[in-house]
Amino acid sequence: MQHVKIPQDRIGVLIGEGGETMRRIEAEAEVRLDIDSENGSVAIETVGDPVRGLKGPEIVRAIxxxxxxxxxxxLLANDMMLFDxxxxxxxxxxxxDLQRQKGRLIGENGRTRELMEELSGxxxxxYGSTLGIIGTPPEVDAARTAAEMLLDGAPHGAVYSFLEERHNEMKHQGMQYHRYPGGTAGEDA
Structure with a gap:
C-alpha cells in the first residue's frame, strides 16, 4: 500500500464525474484507490499485476x-513511460521570481510550453510550483533539459534551438513519439 497526497483542487479530477476516472484508473492500473477528500491523501493498493500496480501512484501523482x-x-502505455x-x-x-520563472516556461500565449511538447514529444x-513531464526517457530528458535551461536564464531562442536539435536527433534515431492527439492538459499560471 502506497500513499500519495494531492492538492485539494485536483481531487475532483482524480475521482471524475460519478467516480468514472477513479474506476478507470483502478481497472487499467489494477489498483484500488482510497481517496480522503478532506486532506487529499490517496491510499493506493495493488490488486492485480504488480508491475502495472507500480504505475498507480505515479498516475495519481501526475493528476x-x-x-x-x-x-x-x-504511463501505462509501456514500461518506458516516465513521469518527472x-x-x-x-x-x-x-x-x-516564481511567477517570472513560470512565465518563462509557459511563454507568450503558452507558446514555449507548446514548443517544449511538440519538439520533445x-x-x-x-501547475503550482512544478513543471510535470510524461514521456519516454529521451522525451523526458529533452523537456527537462529545456526547462532547466530556461530556469537558468538561457534565452528562449537558444532553448528552441536545443529542442529542434534534440527533435531531429530523435527523429534520425527513429524514436517514436507517444503523443496522443488532443491529449494536452492545461497549465495553472
Missing part, C-alpha cells in the same frame, strides 16, 4: 500535478 487523466494514464517533476520554486528566489504541464 495531482495538473495532468489530465488521459495523459496520466499514458521539475521544481520551479527551487529555482526561484521569491514569490515574484513529451506531455508538459505547469
Amino acid at each position: 495531482g500535478r495538473g495532468f489530465a487523466p488521459e495523459d496520466a494514464l499514458r 517533476l521539475v521544481d520551479i520554486d527551487a529555482a526561484s528566489r521569491n514569490k515574484n 513529451a506531455s508538459v504541464v505547469i
Whole structure:
C-alpha cells in the first residue's frame, strides 16, 4: 500500500464525474484507490499485476500535478513511460521570481510550453510550483533539459534551438513519439 497526497483542487479530477476516472484508473492500473477528500491523501493498493500496480501512484501523482487523466494514464502505455517533476520554486528566489520563472516556461500565449511538447514529444504541464513531464526517457530528458535551461536564464531562442536539435536527433534515431492527439492538459499560471 502506497500513499500519495494531492492538492485539494485536483481531487475532483482524480475521482471524475460519478467516480468514472477513479474506476478507470483502478481497472487499467489494477489498483484500488482510497481517496480522503478532506486532506487529499490517496491510499493506493495493488490488486492485480504488480508491475502495472507500480504505475498507480505515479498516475495519481501526475493528476495531482495538473495532468489530465488521459495523459496520466499514458504511463501505462509501456514500461518506458516516465513521469518527472521539475521544481520551479527551487529555482526561484521569491514569490515574484516564481511567477517570472513560470512565465518563462509557459511563454507568450503558452507558446514555449507548446514548443517544449511538440519538439520533445513529451506531455508538459505547469501547475503550482512544478513543471510535470510524461514521456519516454529521451522525451523526458529533452523537456527537462529545456526547462532547466530556461530556469537558468538561457534565452528562449537558444532553448528552441536545443529542442529542434534534440527533435531531429530523435527523429534520425527513429524514436517514436507517444503523443496522443488532443491529449494536452492545461497549465495553472
